Structures are given as structure tokens and as C-alpha cells.
Amino acid sequence: MVQLFAALGGAAKRALFRQYVYGRLRPGIAAEVILKETRDIGISIRRTDALSIIREVTGREISRSRLRFVPDIRIPSIEQFTPTRLRLEKRFQTIFEVRGTNVLTGAPQSRRVSFISDERVSLGDMKRQLLERAQSEYSLREGVDYRNIVAVEGLIREEPPYT
Known part of the structure; x- marks a missing residue:
């Protein structure tokens, strides 16, 4: 071969x-x-x-940073989500980077988290929910004080749904 x-x-x-x-x-x-x-x-x-x-x-050719400049009070438009052939659980997936500081070493750390939904939601609502989850679930387990969250990319499932 x-x-x-x-x-x-x-x-x-x-x-x-x-x-x-x-x-x-x-x-x-x-x-x-x-x-x-x-x-x-x-x-x-x-x-x-x-x-x-x-x-x-x-389908991630041009998806980067379309959502970075959307104000938190706005609901991102359909055009700001990149169509993808990935088999998403729900119609929309928004990927965020949560940033914080390791409480023992003081070193900056980050992790990726996703918000999935069948409806579009304002960035502020998504950020609030994900930051709360990061602080309650990941902070204790990883020893990181998460304080900041940034939208990285948004994906929309191409039709027909791939499940």
C-alpha cells in the first residue's frame, strides 16, 4: 500500500x-x-x-472569530455561524475559550467549552451559563480560577440533520 x-x-x-x-x-x-x-x-x-x-x-474553512465582535446583548445572526457537516447534537454549537489562573502556580490556563442549542441565544446568556459551569465544575477539579470567556467560533448543522 x-x-x-x-x-x-x-x-x-x-x-x-x-x-x-x-x-x-x-x-x-x-x-x-x-x-x-x-x-x-x-x-x-x-x-x-x-x-x-x-x-x-x-466546514471550518472561514469560521474563526466571526463571533468575537458580536456584542453580548445581541443574538448572533445565522450568517455568523459556519455550516458544518459534523454530526452536531443540536442545530447550533458555539465554542468558547474560558480563561483563568491556576491557584497554585499562578500560571494562566484556558480550556474550550461548547454551548449547544436548537435556538440562537444571545452571547451574554451563553457566556453567563458557561462561565458559571466552568467555575462550579472545572475550577474545583482543575484548581483554576476561571474569570474570562471569549467566543471562538459558531457552527450550524447543515440540513438535512446528520445524526
Whole structure:
């Protein structure tokens, strides 16, 4: 298999990689996992090409920071959510980064949290709920004092729903 793949041209390699990504597409699968799997089975292409294909297949090509500049009192418009082929549990998924300080070391720490809903909700409401959850659930377990939350991206499930 590896020798056959090595004999292929660049476009054919990328097409084979794209097919693999389509077959492997599941919510929560990180790009690094797909890259490692393809390396292990001998289907590896340039990292920048691979990440570009993964973003294209998951529908995250241009999704970054569309929500960062939406005021907290506003409900984000449909256009600010990026359509995705990922199998989302509900129609909308908004990803946030919660930032805080480790209480023992004083080092800054952050984690990603998601707000999922079938209806659009104001950013302020989402932030309040997620920050409360981070402070009640994650702070005690991780020893981090979470104080700040920032919207990273918004995804909307493409129709028909992929469940």
C-alpha cells in the first residue's frame, strides 16, 4: 500500500486523503488524530495540505472569530455561524475559550467549552451559563480560577440533520 501511494501524484494523494477524512468524520475527532492515523497506514501528505482538507471537509474553512465582535446583548445572526457537516447534537454549537489562573502556580490556563442549542441565544446568556459551569465544575477539579470567556467560533448543522 505504501509503495502504491508513493507512486501516486500529488493530486491523487490529496484525493485519497480527502476520501479517508470523509469516511472518518465524527464530532470530537481532532485533526491530529486523523494525521496520525493516515501516517500509520501510509497515506500521508504535506501537513498544510492535510489540515486544509480537514478544514474544508468539516466546514471550518472561514469560521474563526466571526463571533468575537458580536456584542453580548445581541443574538448572533445565522450568517455568523459556519455550516458544518459534523454530526452536531443540536442545530447550533458555539465554542468558547474560558480563561483563568491556576491557584497554585499562578500560571494562566484556558480550556474550550461548547454551548449547544436548537435556538440562537444571545452571547451574554451563553457566556453567563458557561462561565458559571466552568467555575462550579472545572475550577474545583482543575484548581483554576476561571474569570474570562471569549467566543471562538459558531457552527450550524447543515440540513438535512446528520445524526
